[in-house]
Amino acid sequence: MTTMSAAFVAGPRPVSASALSFGRSGRRSRLRPARPRFPTPTSAFAALIDNALDARAGHVAVVVREDADGGVAALAVLDDGVGMVPEMIRAACAPGASCRLGDGPHFARDGQGLPAAPFALGDRFTLWSRPARGSFCAVAVSQGLTGPVAPASPMELPVFLPPGPDGSAWRTVLIIEPRRDLGPASALRRRLRSDLGFLFSRLSRRVTLSVDSVPLRARRDFARLGPSAELAGPYGLVTLSSIFSTSARPVATDGVQRWGLIGARLGRRLGPLGGNPLWRPLDADRRWRLDLDFSPDADAVLRPCAGGLELDPAVWSWLGRQGLTTVMTRLRDAST
Structure with missing residues (x-):
């Protein structure tokens, strides 16, 4: 299977999640819990959706891209929240750092959905984001490599992503190069629609959630x-x-x-x-x-x-x- 780094995510030099240490001043918790574990794809996607809700997203889309053999070629989570400037993108990829707005309750419990959750699904992810008035910048992070985090740099979004809600552009896009053991893409879609529908159905009046353009509904x-x-x-x-x-x-x-x-x-x-x-x-x-x-x-x-x-x-x-x-x-x- 062609890797995303060769196909459409070539960009910033990948760095190790374990080596990242950059965070926003004053935003790091003094008592940070142990790095969370995500035993199922549903739990990892749920944590990423929680992060989007913390960013005031009104629309969150999950994309399961299928390859020619019916397997999973790429995974993505997109939202129309407040977006991030380049410094915040870099901080969001650092374990223990937090880019939360600090102005109200949060859906995420410990602020560590990034970068832990993507590595429950694959070995590399790229995070794009932009503020209300600005262009997309991105950081790529790989598991198992060493080195300091690279600054976010301008990068165009992949063309396979769906358009944003109501014709507007997305603010934050996370794309994951998946592991080979996630099974058929069709089975993963069905599971995510059922399981995420169970977890988030009570929020359906406040936010629109979808998996491959199909809105999540209560089971x-x-x-x-x-x-x-x-x-x-x-x-x-x-x-x-x-x-x-x-x-x-x-x-x-x-x-x-x-x-x-x-x-x-x-x-x-x-x-x-x-x-x-x-x-x-x-x-x-x-x-x-x-x-x-x-x-x-x-x-x-x-x-x-x-x-x-x-x-x-x-x-x-x-x-x-x-x-x-x-x-x-x-x-x-x-x-x-």
């Missing part, structure tokens, strides 16, 4: 939101939203059946909540589910785990004292 087993309730306390605001489905057939995502309680953050689903000690019948009822949507105040007590999310035991105790079992029963009865 049939999460099609209708029901009544909601709110609990406020030491972990911020927790919004409980019920989801009722007439389908009794389970639908699996990443091998996990999405029954029971589902953890979310700012409307973005993170996965099923494990270790639910409060109401076991919920886990066996295939007609409905319940989103527990936490504000960023609860980040310290939300722990990603294999296939979902875990809550600190103190949070379960607090939810129990707030009468969560009674609230869940009321929402279930109102949903049905």
